[in-house]
Amino acid sequence: MNSDLLTVENLRSVFDTPEGTVRAVDDVSFKISARRTLGLVGESGCGKTVTALSILRLLQPPARIERGRILFHSRKLGGNFSPGKSAENSPSQAVELLSIPEREMRKVRGAEIAMVFQEPSTALDPVFTVGEQIAETVRAHSKVRRRDAWSQAIEAMEAVSIPDAPRRAREYPHQLSGGLRQRVMIAMALVCHPQLLIADEPTTALDVTVQAQILELLQSMRERFALSMLFISHDLGVIAAVADEVAVMYAGKIVEQSPVSEIFSNPRHPYTQGLLRSLPTIRPGTLPTRKLDAIPGTVPNLLALPPGCKFEPRCPVRLEECKGLDPPLYPVGEGHWARCVLCR
Numbered sequence: 001m002n003s004d005l006l007t008v009e010n011l012r013s014v015f016d017t018p019e020g021t022v023r024a025v026d027d028v029s030f031k032i033s034a035r036r037t038l039g040l041v042g043e044s045g046c047g048k049t050v051t052a053l054s055i056l057r058l059l060q061p062p063a064r065i066e067r068g069r070i071l072f073h074s075r076k077l078g079g080n081f082s083p084g085k086s087a088e089n090s091p092s093q094a095v096e097l098l099s100i101p102e103r104e105m106r107k108v109r110g111a112e113i114a115m116v117f118q119e120p121s122t123a124l125d126p127v128f129t130v131g132e133q134i135a136e137t138v139r140a141h142s143k144v145r146r147r148d149a150w151s152q153a154i155e156a157m158e159a160v161s162i163p164d165a166p167r168r169a170r171e172y173p174h175q176l177s178g179g180l181r182q183r184v185m186i187a188m189a190l191v192c193h194p195q196l197l198i199a200d201e202p203t204t205a206l207d208v209t210v211q212a213q214i215l216e217l218l219q220s221m222r223e224r225f226a227l228s229m230l231f232i233s234h235d236l237g238v239i240a241a242v243a244d245e246v247a248v249m250y251a252g253k254i255v256e257q258s259p260v261s262e263i264f265s266n267p268r269h270p271y272t273q274g275l276l277r278s279l280p281t282i283r284p285g286t287l288p289t290r291k292l293d294a295i296p297g298t299v300p301n302l303l304a305l306p307p308g309c310k311f312e313p314r315c316p317v318r319l320e321e322c323k324g325l326d327p328p329l330y331p332v333g334e335g336h337w338a339r340c341v342l343c344r
């Protein structure tokens with residue numbers, strides 16, 4: 001079986017604004033294999049969240065997906081799954097997520113591809129207990145009795161090491177600390193045993209000690225549930241600690257993509273090199289010691305992008321031709337591409 005779980009091809013997602021159409025995600029392609037983690041990194045506004053929401057088809061107007069294909073090896077869709085048969089043991093079949101009906105997409109969302117957001121308090125409903133919310137996720141995807149859904153919610157809370165889970169399950173989101181709320185979000189994301197977890201800056205809102213704990217938790221959940229992950233961060237240090245492959249985004253495009261060790265030992269795009277220069281001690285597999293500093297210059301206005309290389313106004317090694325030439329991704333090594341004329 002093909003081990004590519006998710007394949008995104010030439011995705012373009014736009015915002016229709018009074019000033020014109022903004023390409024927030026422009027011609028983005030990547031693959032995530034079974035049990036692998038792809039780190040998506042880049043400065044604020046480069047299109048990371050829009051990419052994630054596009055995969056789940058959760059973009060709201062004025063945003064829309066303009067083109068692209070998203071192939072996902074689903075266990076539940078494609079005729080291989082029937083009620084009473086375990087989805088986990090069913091063979092998977094690639095479905096194109098952008099062309100299936102919304103009713104089918106709802107079976108994928110949460111049950112096969114789940115997402116953890118940056119700010120857990122906005123994703124949790126303040127008027128229900130956290131246990132009720134996790135149990136509701138279970139019931140949305142399988143016909144189980146209320147009592148069984150509740151038991152599964154407690155089990156999921158225990159799996160993410162929430163102490164005294166049966167008591168905590170009866171509490172409301174505001175009664176929990178930020179770190180516990182994020183654990184609840186992870187429990188809710190994993191309770192239906194998804195194959196792919198999208199984690200969008202899951203630790204940014206937390207203090208440093210709790211950040212490290214949540215990263216460790218995600219790593220252990222990844223092993224335990226054989227998860228694939230799309231891990232989004234503006235912090236290359238966090239990506240170094242969790243990812244197998246990295247995609248660096250700039251102004252809606254992937255500008256460099258490679259195995260994680262390669263991006264630290266042999267960065268080829270001047271933007272990636274700038275991101276790395278602003279980090280002190282980073283090694284793959286270790287936790288970061290400091291947050292990423294901004295590189296010189298400002299993030300471009302997507303409505304007024306330069307016609308050539310999007311990084312040209314900030315690039316320390318730009319050539320005259322870069323003003324007029326929008327480079328493609330050039331292969332620079334095994335599984336390694338960079339969008340720069342210097343890599344021709």
Ligand SMILES: Nc1ncnc2c1ncn2[C@@H]1O[C@H](COP(=O)(O)OP(=O)(O)OP(=O)(O)O)[C@@H](O)[C@H]1O
Pocket residue numbers: 015017022024042043044045046047048049050051062234302
């Ligand atoms: N409501 C909107 N109207 C127009 N453009 C928008 C709107 N929301 C977002 N955008 C555009 O989409 C781009 C990408 O936004 P996105 O949220 O994906 O960035 P991000 O990489 O997730 O940033 P952050 O690190 O801050 O979360 C933004 O730069 C912005 O230009």
Ligand code: SF4
Pocket residue numbers: 269270271309310311312315316317318319322327339340341342
């Ligand atoms: S194409 Fe030119 S401007 Fe763009 S990153 Fe490469 S050298 Fe810099």
Ligand SMILES: [Mg+2]
Pocket residue numbers: 048049050200
């Ligand atoms: Mg974001």
